Structure formats: structure tokens, C-alpha cells
Amino acid sequence: MQHGNRGPAPHGHVTLVQVAQRAGVSAQSVSNALNNPDRVAPETRKRILAAVEELGYEPNLSARALRNRSSSLIAFKMRPSRPDKASLLMDDFLYVLNAAAVEAGYHLILCHAEDGPAGEIKAYRDLLKKTSIDAFVLAETHHNDDRVAALRSWGVPFASFGRSWDGDDSLAWVDVDGRAGTRAATDHVAAQGHRRIGHIGWLAESELGQDRREGWLDACRDRELETDLQAAVVDSLEAGRQAAHRMLDASRPATALVCASDTLALGVMRALHERGLRPGADVAITGYDDSPTAALVSPGLTTLRQPIDEVGRQLIQAIDNLMAGDPREPQHVLLEPELVVRGSSLPGPRTSAVPTS
Amino acid sequence: MQHGNRGPAPHGHVTLVQVAQRAGVSAQSVSNALNNPDRVAPETRKRILAAVEELGYEPNLSARALRNRSSSLIAFKMRPSRPDKASLLMDDFLYVLNAAAVEAGYHLILCHAEDGPAGEIKAYRDLLKKTSIDAFVLAETHHNDDRVAALRSWGVPFASFGRSWDGDDSLAWVDVDGRAGTRAATDHVAAQGHRRIGHIGWLAESELGQDRREGWLDACRDRELETDLQAAVVDSLEAGRQAAHRMLDASRPATALVCASDTLALGVMRALHERGLRPGADVAITGYDDSPTAALVSPGLTTLRQPIDEVGRQLIQAIDNLMAGDPREPQHVLLEPELVVRGSSLPGPRTSAVPTS
DNA sequence: CTGTTAGCGCCTTCAT
């Protein structure tokens, strides 16, 4: 633990100058060896890298940020989790996003904002004023998203989890194909013999909800099934529960319910519980998101798993490209969700010795 | 993007000098007005603050970090979430922790590490080498925690969610009283008339699990109930399921099962499902954590809610005190969990019109 | 190919 020349250098911080001294060159050459390898003689470079290695040198990010206006920080705003929501992908998402960020040499910094887009934009601006942020990751973009407009006007790179719903393809996004997912779920229950397949989805304002609804419609049309059983509600357990009761009280009731979220599907399970009906055996249910809860309820909830780690990786990749000034069109990545079949959509009781999971 | 741009700062950054010009003073006076109010005449100070307000000045954190070796960054390492785990408090925890951090003028930066304590320590050290980190927040501390030793040896402030289990009171921690919680849950089911109350807890290595088990023992002893029905298993749905089957197959079977986690309790629900038994009506179940899932299953799972927002606030407070060089003993805060009663522990079927939630 | 100069924005030290 040798101290720096002047002032207390905590934790044995090593600086460029120390590396330079060790290698017998100037500080600039060390910087070049690291950042512009071609500007330094191979021989010198090797010596410098050896010294770097030996001293365990790591560039100081604050200094670099000050000089370069680039902090290697990527900001992400968390939402408060609602108590009645199952979809805590956020937890997983944040983990993989951070892992990918670190892998690419960035770090994730969390952003806090009052609710609503205005609050979020203000939080972004405040953060940018305080320190340089290389890029932002947005989630749940909508039509005419103010956040997109704001970030763009500031010239800050960003990528979004959620496509641009207004066909604005100058923005980099990664998304999961909700339509294909819901279609797969509908096909799956149809394959079990169900003909009265209802859909419980989100309100019409939600582009995401609309997209998922389309998948159900697609599948029904393919099979010439009726599409009269549908609900457009908010994303809550209670809304799912009530919608389920309505569809089960219909003159020709639903025998299968395809939902736009696990939360809604769990509401359906609640409704069945109240009626003494069994998920799977009596009414087939599918959700969406593969939230942790889906695997834990009994019977397990059939749902669609979003390839969340791939989403994280692709977002960071997109940002990396943006930062590198890649002149090509920003990335648009649409990933396929995976149908995870569990007991809630299967007719049979436990047919095998394996527990219905 | 553009590096080394010498021109005007992007995003309309405002610097100390600009504020100084606006207020007709030197940069130092502005700095003093902000950081050492007593070193500047009240009148001048007022004028300066007006200029700050007017220009929307925010000190640049990178510059400050470089100068002060203090970044106003607090680091936290996330774990990957296990697929079979219900307790995604993390999501909530991170949100409130960040909110509290921002409130106190900090920002949360996420840390990524390979699994295991060694990987975590390495990640901390790497981060510290790259940039100054004001403090760390630890989670799930155990007996003889290497991370504690490491951080302490580096002289970096930190606070931990989870007490020091080895009586080392020189470390600042916030924790939730698992013993009191489990006792409350046990008392609750006992009050429903249950006499054969089993406990499904964690392996003996887990201090946290041991603590929770004690609460069950306390309550049983108080009421002179037998404590033969107990299991010490890993925290998974499957383990809970198997343990439940064992306790229901006993010669004098359990009529109530108090679990150390929601995950285990959900395993119990799975076991009941397999046996065609009803949670609540046939066997009372309680979990621990009030994970999102607990509210979403049917019937709802009785569980213990950790006052997670208070935990977050207290952790930041503890760090703030540490940073301020508060000479008093580090904070130790033990919070009480709150019993949330839902259908899984209540005998009656739907007695009222209100759905069993 | 390498070294020197200068300055990013801030704050501590020292002079006025």
C-alpha cells in the first residue's frame, strides 16, 4: 500500500503518472497505449501494459468523465412496484441489464423520479446536469413518448425496452413479440380442444395490450372461433377476477381464458377458486410474462417467458453501437417469447407421478 | 459521440464560473456560499443563491469527485434471482433504497459480481479502483462475513441489511425481527385453535433461519405445544412441498404449518393441492416476506411484511451518519415485521361477500 | 512515435 506522491491516495490508488514512471515513459504515452494503441510503438506498448498489469492500474472514471464528458454510466429509472402486480421482471431485468453493462465496460446508475412522464424527464435532466451520463435505458415506451422527445432534443443516446409504437424508426429498441406470444398461447389452448376462448386484455390505450390482443384474434380467426369473449381492463388482479366471472357467467361461457398478463391470469384463478372450479381441469388459463409467481402457484400458470437476458444484452449492444457513432440505422430487435406450459392450461389432473408444476 | 469537444458544455451545463459572473463574485465565493455558508456575507450569499437558482446550477459530480475523492455514489450488488424463489423484495428494496439515497443527495450504482463472497469482494475492489464510491450497502450478512472484513480493511463506510450475527457491533445494520415475526404467525394460528403446528425452516447454517425458528419455538413453549414437527431445508418450493407431505403423513399430522419464507409456504400449498386439501380450511399456512406472490395466490397467503421502505431509509441514514463522521456508535435498527392475514390461515370458507384475499 | 502544454469543474490553502 504505497501512498501517492502528494496527498493521501486512498486504497492505494494507482495513477497514470505512476504507471508512466514505472515504464519510463510519459503519462500521455500510457494513455495512448490504453486508448489509441496504434499511436504507440508495439515495443513501448508492451512495456507499458506490463507496468499497468503490475501496478494494477485502473483509469479513474471521475477524471475521465471530467475530461471526456463521458462517464461510462448508463442510467435507468425504476418504477415503484405495485402491490397487486405479479410482473416483477424488473428485478431480473435489472440484473441482466447491469451484467451486460458491466461486461461492456459500463455501470448502471439508478434514477429516481416522481410518477409520470414529466417527473421522469425532470429526473433525467437533473441527473445530466449533475454528472455526465453516457446513455439512458427506457422501459415501456408509448406512442408519442415525451421522454423520447426530450432525450433526443438533448442529444443523449438511449435505447428502449419496448418498440416505438409510432413507427419512428430512428430510435433504438428491443422488444418482445406480444402478438406472436398470445397467438401461441391461444393455439395451445385450442389444441387442447377449447372452442370458447376468451381474452382478458388491457385498455385500448395500451399499445402493448393491443398487440397482445391481436395475437389472440389471429389465432381465433385462423380457427374460425368466435371472438365475442373479450375484456379490456386495467392490469390488476381484481380486474382479471371480475372479467373472469363475467365470461364464466355468459350464456355460452368461456372454457379457456388467455390473459395479457400473469396478474390478470391470477385474477382468473382467484375467480375460479371462488367458484370452486379447478384451473386446467375446468377452465384453461394462460398468462403472460412468466413472473416468478407463475411457477409458484398451484397448479403452475402457463405463461409466456420473455427472453429477458437477451433483451438486456441487446439494449446494451444498441447503446454501444450508438456511442461508437455507428452510422447504420439504430437497432430494432424483436424477440420471440417462449410458451411455458404448466398445469393451468392442461385438462388432465396429475396423470404422471411428476407433480403438476 | 463527440469526445474532447472544447466548445460550450452540452445540455446547457452551467458551471461555477458562470454563476459567479452572474452574481458578480468569484467562483470560490459561489463554492463557499454552497458548501461553507458561514464563510460568506449573508448579503452576498443571497445574491449568489439567486444566481444559482436562476441559472439552474448543479455542481458537477465528476469534478467534485475528482477533487474531493467523494462521488456521492452508493454501491449495491444485486443477486441473480432464482427461478423458484418468491421473495422478490429486492425489486421493492432497490426502489426505496434508491429513493432514500436520492433524497439524501446520493445515487445508487449497481455492482456486478461473480457468485460467492470472493467474487463480490473483487467486484467491490474493482469498482473502488475505478471510481470513488462513498459507501456500500450489503445484504444478507452472515457470521464472519468476509465482505465486512474487506470493506472495513479498506476503510470504506458501509451499512448492512441484516444484523451482524457475531455480535460485532461496530458495524451499522438494519434488520427485521424474524423471531418476533414467526412468533406472531404462530400465535395467530394457535389462536385459530391449532395445536399441531409444524415449522418448515431453513438449514441450521442460516442465522436468519435459526432466528425465525426461535419465534416458533417461543410461541409453542408459551402454549406448551409440542415442537416435534419441524424441518430444516433449503429455501425452495420443492423442499417446502416435500416437508409438508412429511408433516401431513405423520401419525399425528400437522394442522398448521408456519414457514420461514413465502417460497416454502407456496411449496406447502402445492402439497395441499396435490392432496386435494384446501389451504386455510383444511390446513393453516403462513409464509414470510409478503412477496408479491403472497397477495396473488388463491387463497391469499398469510405472511409477514417486512417494513422495507423503513429499512431503506434507515440504511441511508446510517450511511449518512457514518459519512458525517458521527462519533457515536454505528446504528443498529431492529424493525418489527407486520403480520398480514389472508385466507391461507383462516378456517372459514368465504363467510362474507368479500372475496377471500 | 513521443513528450509538453493546457484545461475539464471544483475546492483547499493561502493571501489580500
Place this chain on the structure above:
DNA sequence: ATGAAGGCGCTAACAG
């Protein structure tokens, strides 16, 4: 009570 100088660690620009 205020201002001037200097430097935290780094790197773009320009010599040499």
C-alpha cells in the same frame, strides 16, 4: 469576507 493560485487524474492538441 473575498479572491488568486494550484492541482485532483486524465487526454486532445500540438509540438519535437
